[in-house]
Amino acid sequence: MKPSGALSLYVHIPFCTLKCSYCDFNSYAGLEELVQPYVDALIAEMELWSQYARGRPVPTVFFGGGTPSLLPIPQVERIVSALRDRFALEPEAEVTLEANPGTVDLEYLRALVAMGVNRLSFGVQSFHDDELANLDRIHSAAEAEEAYRWARDAGFQRINLDLIYGLPEQPMERWQASLERAISLAPDHMSLYALTVEEGTKLAYDIDHGRAPEPDGDVQASMYEWSQERMAETGYQQYEISNWARPGKECRHNLVYWRNGDWLGLGAGAHSHLGGTRFADVYSPKRYVQLVQEVADAGPPNGTDVAALLKSMRQVTYVEEPRPELARADTLIMGLRLNEGVSLPEFRRRFGAGAEAAYAATFAELTELDLLERTNDRIRITNRGRLLANEVFVRLLPD
Ligand code: SF4
Structure with missing residues (x-):
């Protein structure tokens, strides 16, 4: 079937x-020499998928x-123009670029606007220099x-700021000061994340060796609750567990993930979800460049069947076998991150009446625990559920 x-x-x-x-x-860090071949590979990978994607609005x-x-502006330009040549970008498509404040100037930002990038996401993380240094x-x-x-001067009308709360030993007042400073800039969107300690990071090493304390979960919960109130007072609508926006300024791209829609990921380690199949490209950027080249040399694969295409796409090194029970769980877990929750009629339409029945006992238990609330046609996570979201999600996973 044609996608x-x-x-x-x-x-x-x-x-x-x-x-x-x-x-x-x-x-x-330190992979500068790979920039040019990596962008070449990205463009080659777009070509590999162009037949599949033909006619699908982006x-x-x-x-x-x-x-x-x-990326230097000429490289961004190459990517954007290759995207426009090979995919059907909608005239009003949202085009977001993540930016690090230490890497841009007014001229760079103007060039992005000129080529059609219309949303910027700045990783700010904190407004305290000592925290930033840490x-x-x-x-x-x-x-x-x-x-x-500069981004405003360059003409960006949609700007997100990312901030992180609950840093080691960060007192409430310091987080409050960071958030207040962000609010005073009046961004259109904010993503507020609790610091998590991920295996293999320098932070995890420092904590393991007694050089930094672990983030305090109770303090993080208080910071989250305070932030929810403060953001609401200042006119931001929370629409996802960690995301707030001025009305109409939600991130349309991330909504595709949360609504379990279709997206194609291009580049090293990029994940995709096409027609119910999840897959990811090889993690290493160097290996990615090699593998895409090998596929391109063999000639772009024909056809539009995802399973058949994936057999030729050597750069794709992880494919998750589609399983209905996993697709159901993904739809619930991603959808419950959103304040709008999950539409039950839509869930039944997508997965059949039995799918909802299979979750009846779990929904009842979560409702009893005040983690979930249910109306006739929607289920949503409660305020308490947002604080304990992992408790909810773990119960929705298939056995
Ligand atoms: S947090 Fe962002 S800027 Fe820092 S290393 Fe990770 S990807 Fe790079």
């Missing part, structure tokens, strides 16, 4: 100036990383503010 419907695109840029202490993303594109704003961020608080102002 149809909207298809979003994610483009992974794995380059960073320095590795931040808490970061376990697929990102690397409502959103997201450049994530890594630090996409480390996180190994490459910018100061003042530089973050300056970059934000």
